[in-house]
Amino acid sequence: MNNIDEYRSLMSQPQKVVITTHQVPDADALGSSLALSRYLSKLGHQTKVITPTEYPSFLDWLPKPNEVIVFNSENKTICEEQFDAADVIFCLDFSSYHRLQELEKYLKNTSAKVVLIDHHLHPNVIADFEVWQPEAAATAELIYQFIEDMGDKSLIDTHIAEGIYAGLATDTLSFKLGTTTPDAHKIAANLIQLGLDSAKIHRLIYDNNRVEKIKFLGYILQNKLVHLPEFKTAYFIITAEELKRFGMGLGDTEGIVNYALSIENIVLAAIIIERAEYTKLSLRSIAQFPANEVAEKYFQGGGHRNAAGANCAENSQELEKKFLDVLNIYQNQLLNS
Numbered sequence: 002m003n004n005i006d007e008y009r010s011l012m013s014q015p016q017k018v019v020i021t022t023h024q025v026p027d028a029d030a031l032g033s034s035l036a037l038s039r040y041l042s043k044l045g046h047q048t049k050v051i052t053p054t055e056y057p058s059f060l061d062w063l064p065k066p067n068e069v070i071v072f073n074s075e076n077k078t079i080c081e082e083q084f085d086a087a088d089v090i091f092c093l094d095f096s097s098y099h100r101l102q103e104l105e106k107y108l109k110n111t112s113a114k115v116v117l118i119d120h121h122l123h124p125n126v127i128a129d130f131e132v133w134q135p136e137a138a139a140t141a142e143l144i145y146q147f148i149e150d151m152g153d154k155s156l157i158d159t160h161i162a163e164g165i166y167a168g169l170a171t172d173t174l175s176f177k178l179g180t181t182t183p184d185a186h187k188i189a190a191n192l193i194q195l196g197l198d199s200a201k202i203h204r205l206i207y208d209n210n211r212v213e214k215i216k217f218l219g220y221i222l223q224n225k226l227v228h229l230p231e232f233k234t235a236y237f238i239i240t241a242e243e244l245k246r247f248g249m250g251l252g253d254t255e256g257i258v259n260y261a262l263s264i265e266n267i268v269l270a271a272i273i274i275e276r277a278e279y280t281k282l283s284l285r286s287i288a289q290f291p292a293n294e295v296a297e298k299y300f301q302g303g304g305h306r307n308a309a310g311a312n313c314a315e316n317s318q319e320l321e322k323k324f325l326d327v328l329n330i331y332q333n334q335l336l337n338s
Contacts, residue, residue, distance in 0.1 A: 002150070008130050009151075011114060016088040018048045019113070023095035024102050025251060026056040028063075028206065029168035030094040033118070033140045035063055036164030037091060040148055043156050049083050053102040057252020062205045063167060064160035072104055080104070087113040094140040096124035096133075097303070118143050122293065122303065135305075138178075138185040141168025145188045162197040170202060174259065178307055179288065207256075217247040221257060228264065232328045233335045235261035236271035238317050244276070258283050268338045269295075269331075271324060275317040282320060283310040290331075290338045299327050 002008055020038050022030040031052070038048040051070045072080050084090070084107040096119050098105045108115070108126075117128035120137040132143050145165050148157060157165075169189055173181040176189070193199055225237045237257060244254075254274055261270035262285045269290055274281045282300055284292040286307045293309040296302035300323075302311020313320050328335070 002130055002132050002147070004130055005150075008116070011089065012044070012046070015045045015047065017086050018046050018089045018091065019083050019087040020048060020050045020091045020093060021101065021104060021108070022052060022093045023100040024053045026052050026054075026060075026094075027255075028060060028171040029139045029141050031056050031060050031069070032063055032164035032167035033093050033144045034091075034164075035065055035069075036141070036161045036168075037093065037118075037144055037147075038068070039065070039158070039161050039164075040144075040153065040156055044153075046089075051080055051083060051104065053100075053104045055251055057255065058250065059206070059209060059252055059255070060167075062209070064163055072102075077103075081107065084108070084111060084113075087111065089114045089116060091116045091118060092126055092128065093118050093144075094121075095119060096121035096126060098126060118147060121305070136182065138180050138182045139168045139172035141165045141172070142182065142185050142188060144168075145192075146184070157192075157195060159196060162192040162195055163202060166192050166197055166199060166202050167206065170199075171206060175203070175207075180305060180307055211253075213248050214253050217243075217249055217253065218257065220247065222260060226261065229328070230266065232332055233266055233268040233338065234270070234328055235264050235267050236273065236324070237261060238273045238321055239275065240317055241275045241277060244274070258285050261285075262287065268335050269328075273317050273320050273324070279312040280315055280317055280320050281310065281312055282324070284308070288338050290335065295327060295331065299323070 018041055020034045022034050034050045038050050041048050049070060053072050055071050070076055090111055090113045115128040116130045117126050118132040118140060120135055120140055122135050124133055132147055134143060137143050169185050173185055221237055228235045258270050258272040268287055270285045272283045284296055286292040291306055293304045293306050296304055296309035296311050300311035300313055304310055
């Protein structure tokens with residue numbers, strides 16, 4: 002961390018702390034936030050975790066999710082009051098203000114000290130203190146290192162360990178992505194030595210599906226997979242009508258894109274999901290193919306080399322056409338990857 006002595010001085014007395022993260026928090030965002038909150042609470046700080054939107058229901062098992070304040074019309078005043086009263090605001094797992102949605106203005110106008118802990122490229126969040134490592138496998142990896150660097154590894158209990166491990170496991174796709182660092186494996190081993198039940202976490206994340214989701218997955222795999230071997234690409238398109246027909250909620254499409262990536266000789270996988278407000282494009286790649294470059298250059302999105310995405314104004318058909326045009330640009334690079 003830059004200015005670590007100044008940070009230690011700031012946090013030497015109890016502070017009112019707000020911890021926030023990106024819209025539709027995933028396991029890395031929410032797990033990291035709850036782990037950090039519990040750690041700071043143990044040091045005597047008053048903490049509140051505030052998210053810009055709801056988080057997926059499959060993360061309800063995380064320790065203390067009921068303590069999360071979700072920004073909405075009912076909680077707007079509470080969120081405003083918490084940001085106004087905060088002495089310190091921690092920003093986890095996002096690098097751009099727009100990922101906070103309505104909370105963006107509160108962060109930009111705060112008089113509190115801001116701490117950024119993140120592993121995404123090109124951060125534009127103005128912070129007083131940073132733990133920013135784009136080479137890290139997950140923000141959860143940085144949370145563990147932050148606690149260790151503060152000399153507080155002994156404070157890591159089962160709840161903190163579960164939040165950190167959830168972030169590590171999901172952002173690395175169970176430690177199989179090329180972005181998985183040696184430190185990620187070492188941290189996982191350390192957490193297991195501390196008593197973490199890693200098998201339990203994997204069951205809660207991956208083997209805790211509603212039957213409706215499994216039926217939806219069967220429908221998608223049978224009817225919606227597009228395989229383009231001439232581009233070493235496979236993708237899915239899901240319409241808003243299909244989401245409604247199968248009763249799919251927030252987070253129910255999580256991980257489907259990885260089925261396309263699992264096909265032999267596939268370098269790039271995508272999923273296009275049409276929602277009421279926007280159409281979401283998620284990209285996954287292997288080896289050195291830059292999914293983040295594709296997302297940023299052609300869809301005003303971003304992310305990591307092998308995992309990126311964007312929220313787009315086009316409908317699913319328009320976005321598919323644009324995606325296919327982009328594939329023509331990258332065809333040689335895809336074929337040679």
